[in-house]
Amino acid sequence: MPDPDAKRRLAELEARIAAAKAAKDGGKPHQEEHYSQAQVAWRMVTELVAGLGIGFGIGYGLDALFGTLPFMLVLFTLLGFAAGVKTMLRTAQEIQAKKIAAETGGEDERKRNGD
Known part of the structure; x- marks a missing residue:
């Protein structure tokens, strides 16, 4: 013991x-600030590439199924790109909202302390 x-x-x-x-x-x-910014950048790149990849896969699969090779491939790749950009914009808005909340929280704290 x-x-x-x-x-x-x-x-x-x-x-x-x-x-x-x-x-x-x-x-x-x-963790320093530039590391978190790099993390956000990689997240956005990953979201865009995932949207493109999923759109490409669905388009190619439908083209193979229906025998219309370039049509669905192009259509769904463009839709995947649009979805990736939309997701990137949502992420940017989320990060901006967090930053504004942090800045506002700091100002509120200073007001409470009388500074």
Whole structure:
């Protein structure tokens, strides 16, 4: 059975390590802003490519089924592109809304503190 004093010392050590990490990082998460922007960019690219790929696959499948090779392929590829762009715009609006909420939240906090 572990010594209770050892448990207490371990808890104190963990608290000091956490305090040192918070002081070093300034209390902010380790992730920097440019990493999150790159993540958003890759998400948008993935959404566009997924829309194109799904549209291409559906169009090719229907063309193979009906024997109208270029017609459905082109039509559904364009529809997939439109769906991908629509999804990208929705993502951009979501990110913009989060940014505005964060900025507004910061202003509200300053008003509450009397700054």
